[in-house]
Amino acid sequence: AEMEEKGWLGADLVFDIDADHIPTSCGKVHDVWVCVDCGFSGRGVTPEKCPACGGERFKVKTWPCEVCLDSAKTETVKLLDMLMQDFGFSKSEVHVFFSGHRGYHVQVESEVVRTLDAFARKEIVDYVCGLGIDVTFHGFDKRSWEAGYHESSLYSNTGWRGRILRGLHNFIVRVDEDKLYSLGLRKNVVRKILENKKVILQNLNSPRFLRSVKGVGSESWRKILEYCAKLQSAKIDTVVTTDIHRLIRLVNTLHGKTGFKKVEFPVSTIESFDPFKEAVAFKKGTATVFVSDAPKFRIGDEEFGPYKNSKVELPTAAAVLLICKGRGELVE
Ligand SMILES: [Zn+2]
Ligand SMILES: [Zn+2]
The missing domain is CATH 1.10.8.160 (DNA primase S; domain 2)
Incomplete structure (x- = not known):
């Protein structure tokens, strides 16, 4: 049905800060891209064109790395500051979440934003991104x-x-x-x-x-x-904020690409928030996984990897992460 006929009532003001949109010092070497057309693959930031065949379609395997998540956090801190200092939203109106994957969500719940249209939201996006500042x-x-x-x-x-x-x-x-x-x-x-x-x-x-x-x-x-x-400026995924018909992951649900939970935390604790501790859903048991390729990573206080074509027994959360990221398979 046409959107108007569905009776759209409003939408919260939502921001998505994802490591994909932020240049990081890790160079995203943990990310692997494969050309869909010729199978050529490489590490790091996905090229615009395949160096082998010129194709433009890629399959990308990303990774929720600590450096990437830290840089996403830095952008989130800047955004939160603008929302509260410049726009005047209160702490009770601004909610911040770990997305469960490679970034953070910020959600403003307030009567004054609910009925803003896409153009109005684009103005907010431009402000936050510092677009067109002279x-x-x-x-x-x-x-x-x-x-x-x-x-x-x-x-x-x-x-x-x-x-x-x-x-x-x-x-x-x-x-x-x-x-x-x-x-x-x-x-x-x-x-x-x-x-x-x-x-x-x-x-x-x-x-x-x-x-x-x-x-x-x-x-x-x-x-x-x-x-x-x-x-x-805060490097946000601009499309998410302007789209008033988008559904955003519900808090405390599992993210299919990691097995981590989307979790909310108080704005004031963002500096010390540790996604690799607080978003862990599976806290018991172990599983044996054949890992094709994985960088070094941490869950809680325990470090794992790097792995290359090896069979390892891991705590459930680590095993689920590798399987969800397509880096390993469960060994029966
Ligand atoms: Zn190619
Ligand atoms: Zn990284």
């Missing part, structure tokens, strides 16, 4: 600074201006030569910034910082600030 419209240009446009408490500014500035602080503290060059800055500018880190940091919270280092002009700052905005 830093000069946030007061980071010469004229605004000269006009004394800025109040003194920029850091605590809610919204993107404060976010960009806090991002700039973290950026300057850690930045090295390679990173600055990668932003397309000239040699002189790179040297000046590295020499004057302290001066920049001291001036960040006042209208002086754009002119704090001679030789670093507004165009260079724009490049840096745009990069900082990107760092501060």
Whole structure:
């Protein structure tokens, strides 16, 4: 039936943060892709075209790795901060879950979001992703600074201006030569910034910082600030949020790709939340599995693998994970 005839009443505002959408330091080497057309396979991020035959269809075996899940958590923390600080949702309206697989779900349950259409949700997505942010419209240009446009408490500014500035602080503290060059800055500018880190940091919270280092002009700052905005954005799966007809996994159900549960936890405990402990469903018994290929992994306090074509007896949760991920088969 047409959707209208089904009597759509509303939808919670839902965010999906999945490691698939986040570049990670593990390089996803635990993921295996196979070309559907020719069978050519490789590890890491799936290519757009098969290097052997040019085909574009792949079968992908992913893995819920700790590095990937940590990076998904970092994105989730940024998202939660925006929802509560910038949008003003309360802790009782914002729910956060481990998805049971490779990421986190955030669900806003509130009357004010329930009837938002796809376009309105897209606006929220754009805000969260920092899409189309022009830093000069946030007061980071010469004229605004000269006009004394800025109040003194920029850091605590809610919204993107404060976010960009806090991002700039973290950026300057850690930045090295390679990173600055990668932003397309000239040699002189790179040297000046590295020499004057302290001066920049001291001036960040006042209208002086754009002119704090001679030789670093507004165009260079724009490049840096745009990069900082990107760092501060939350990398969500945008399609999930805008789709108002989608069903999302119910809490405490098993995820078919892992055998882990989708679990809710308090927003305030996200830093210490351990999915490999709290989402474990099968806590008793063992099973013998023939493992074709699996990276090293952890469940609870116990580490397993890596395995390659070996028969092993494992705690049920580990065995179920390998079987669900297509990395092993149960041995009768
Ligand atoms: Zn191929
Ligand atoms: Zn990973």
